[in-house]
Amino acid sequence: MNATQDTRPPRAVRISSTPDELAGLGPLLEAAAAGVGDVPALLALAKDLGQTAPKPGSGRTAFLWEILASVTAVDVAAGRILEPHLDAAAILAQAAGAGGTVPFAGTWGVFAAEAPGLTLDAKDAGGAVVLQGSKPWCSIAAQLDHAVLTAHVEGGGRAAFAVDLHDAGVSFADPHWRSRGLREIPSGTVHFDAVPAVPLGGTGWYYRRPGFAWGGMGVAACWLGGAVAVARSYADALKTAADGGREPDQLALAHLGEIDRTLSGLLHYLARTASRIDAGELSGPGAWSEALRVRGSVAAAVDRIQALVGQNLGPGPLAFDEPYAKRMADLALYVRQHHAMRDDAQLGALTFKGDHPW
Known part of the structure; x- marks a missing residue:
């Protein structure tokens, strides 16, 4: 079974915004799609967006994460370029509150x-x-x-x-x-x-500020956007095969169901976490524990979804479908920023000290 080329306009990744609010991301996502592989064009896009994108903790954290996830769903490398630029904007704004003054200009x-x-x-x-x-x-x-x-x-x-x-x-x-x-x-x-x-x-200060944890969760939003794009490739491939007379078997549907509940659960989790950040509930010592939970949960989901989709679609799209093959390779490297069991060990140490919600 092969992945299919998606000729539809790029689709946003919804965390909590309304469809009308997400519709406003259309031009951004079209520009990201047009700039795939063109680093100067993607940097110019990041430079423009850096002037208008919300900062984490400003009341629109979920929308910021929707921007990151949606751009990464278009192209993982585009998200990888955008995320640090927006993170730098947030860091400089936070430093201004701590007495620093550095203008945010350029890339x-x-x-x-x-x-x-x-x-x-x-x-x-x-x-x-x-x-x-x-x-x-x-x-x-x-x-x-x-x-x-x-x-x-x-x-x-x-x-x-x-x-x-x-x-x-x-x-x-x-x-x-x-x-x-x-x-x-x-x-x-x-x-x-x-x-x-x-x-x-x-x-x-860089590590103590709550923005350090918030930025780490922003990276996870990018990973999640990449996983959503992989899942969309799989769902579209099943529909295309069904249109050609090959209905998905129970195994294919079971994997699609697992992918759906995994992504749906994570999107709800990010929506709730963004709301807690904006409400001031994750501005203290517990912020990093929550970041480790978010990052670990998303990283595990990325690995699982890539494995399920790769097993079901087989080698064909990896060999012949450039957008799919690029997305799988880009995402596999990007998610390795997560330190796997070492991050879980760090979370376990914090849990052992009593920093947990259960």
């Missing part, structure tokens, strides 16, 4: 990963801050204008900084990107040599 990334043998240090330079060292896993950094990144500070700990990626002290290593997924979004190491940086919120 942005967020780089907080660490790797053995690579260290980025923030050093005092006569009352200013400069960055020295290297930062790994910086996606499409050479095509961005700015970044929010974390660096080690004197006295211990890490802090967040805003940096101009066009500074003369910034250089980009060849990422030697060999991935079949997210091929247009190489992630490599960026080197910094006495690069001026603007502190955001002080030591530890």
Whole structure:
């Protein structure tokens, strides 16, 4: 059985908005579809959207997640480009509330990963801050204008900084990107040599702020949007086969039913979680526990849905259907940002201390 080419207009992913509200996303989704594979076009789209998209915790968190999920359902790489840009906008807004002032202009990334043998240090330079060292896993950094990144500070700990990626002290290593997924979004190491940086919120602020957990859930909304697109491919393939006289058997329908209840449950979960964020219920220590639950639940669903759909549709669409094959490869890599059992162990430690709803 093969996946089918969807010639219909891109469809939004509904979490809690009305159909009329989601209809307004039509031009955005059409633009994302037209920009598949064109990173400059997708960055321009992100730049425009960054001026109007709601911030998490502002009362429209569910709509923000619908934007992220819907764009990712159109193209996983497009969502992967959009999400950090909007996250950077939220971080800068949160830092402004903590006394920081950095204008949000141009295109942005967020780089907080660490790797053995690579260290980025923030050093005092006569009352200013400069960055020295290297930062790994910086996606499409050479095509961005700015970044929010974390660096080690004197006295211990890490802090967040805003940096101009066009500074003369910034250089980009060849990422030697060999991935079949997210091929247009190489992630490599960026080197910094006495690069001026603007502190955001002080030591530890980046991780303590509730927005850290909210941003992590925004990534999960992207993963969920990718899973919705995979599920739609499967449902459409079953309908096409039925139209040709091949009705789905019980196994195919059982898998479709499992996919439906999984996605429906997660969409309700995200709607409730977004409402709790907007109500101020997830602004304290429990925010990260909830983020781990959301991310773990969505990541497990992505793996399961990709497995079920892949088993049912077989090798044909992976070999001959470019949008389907790209989506499966992109999503498989993107969801690996989840740390699987290590994140569950972190959640278990918090649960053991009593941080749970049951």
